[in-house]
Amino acid sequence: MEAPLIIGSLAFITTAVNLLLDFPAQTLASLRNRVPAGLLVGLKLSTLAMYGCWAAYGWARGDVLMLYGQGLALISSMLLLGQLVWIRTRKASLERT
Secondary structure (H helix, E strand, C coil): CCHHHHHHHHHHHHHHHHHHHHHHHHHHHHHHHCCCCCCCHHHHHHHHHHHHHHHHHHHHHCCHHHHHHHHHHHHHHHHHHHHHHHHHHHHHHHHHC
């Protein structure tokens, strides 16, 4: 198998998992809590994996537009995940004191 086919398949699978499992879970959590706040870490991780796979697929295919577009989305997703983890750890440390 060629590397672009394998990476493209992984990109498709991570997109399907993200859209079919994680987004509905986030929506249900928001409806239960009656607030849209409190993003699930799993959703951010699967989004990060999705963008990473699509950026890798763009790199493997030599598609600069896909690589840069998904690479920027990957960076912004990493920043959001880092912020989410930082806020949660800060909140946990404040609750302990």
